């Protein structure tokens with residue numbers, strides 16, 4: 001696969017490293033609004049720094065990975081689809097639900113492969129939990145609990161354009177909830193506070209939130225997020241069912257536990273998503289490549305992006321109105 005990367009920022013660099021490690025995917029071009037950033041990623045890899053127009057016009061490029069700022073995704077998705085490229089696009093599709101739905105319909109109509117980068121579905125622990133659920137290892141799922149905490153809030157400039165904690169951060173948990181619950185969600189109830197930084201409240205957002213999702217069969221899913229965890233990236237899932245329980249754990253660098261007379265010490269969790277999900281990003285790229293090669297659907301597609309955003313929208317509305325929001329209202 002001859003692949004072009006659009007966006008050479010924080011996540012673009014992670015994807016470039018995954019491409020380096022993949023035996024069948026070659027990075028041929030990089031585009032970024034800042035040409036020096038594109039050049040810095042492209043040159044050491046023997047790739048070209050091109051404009052997005054040049055990428056879409058180049059028939060020898062099979063696929064594009066859209067990792068530029070969220071506000072660019074819809075335009076690039078539509079242009080890449082029209083140019084017949086296979087697409088892997090970062091989440092979210094956009095911050096607006098109606099615009100995302102329209103873009104997803106247009107891209108789907110074009111008929112090519114389009115995967116959405118919900119990386120957690122590719123994490124080995126999360127994928128093993130999903131497989132155990134599907135295998136019936138815990139019987140009927142009754143409650144699903146997500147703990148999802150970032151080590152520290154992002155810069156205020158980023159936060160102001162992020163669309164808020166539900167669209168920016170909890171969107172990953174909404175996607176994982178949909179994937180693991182595997183039945184329709186009927187309602188969303190959100191509560192939120194600003195406990196970490198008053199500047200976040202001034203920007204109209206919350207930094208701490210809990211959401212409860214209820215499915216058609218009455219399964220309850222709670223998601224607890226915070227923009228600050230002093231010990232690192234706190235990412236745990238617990239699935240509880242009629243026959244038992246499944247849990248994923250935080251990752252540490254070596255998993256070494258030291259036990260002495262005073263007690264036992266374990267390493268702190270890995271600091272942030274770049275380390276915690278390093279394997280997931282590689283698996284995500286491989287799933288995209290295998291989908292393209294085999295002509296099958298990717299693990300996460302555009303519709304998943306729309307549906308996760310619908311949950312984020314419902315959570316925002318629930319917080320604003322102070323009541324349960326039913327998905328049929330949206």
Ligand SMILES: NC(=O)c1ccc[n+]([C@@H]2O[C@H](COP(=O)([O-])OP(=O)(O)OC[C@H]3O[C@@H](n4cnc5c(N)ncnc54)[C@H](O)[C@@H]3O)[C@@H](O)[C@H]2O)c1
Nearest residue numbers: 007008009010011012032033034067068069070090091092
């Ligand atoms: N899946 C994940 O774990 C994950 C993690 C971080 C970010 N993201 C998503 O990835 C996207 C990028 O986030 P980031 O943290 O890398 O941001 P970033 O600001 O570090 O990088 C964005 C890059 O896009 C470039 N850019 C802006 N406008 C452009 C345009 N019109 N054409 C080409 N390039 C343009 C910028 O110059 C910058 O280099 C966002 O949509 C974000 O939500 C996903």
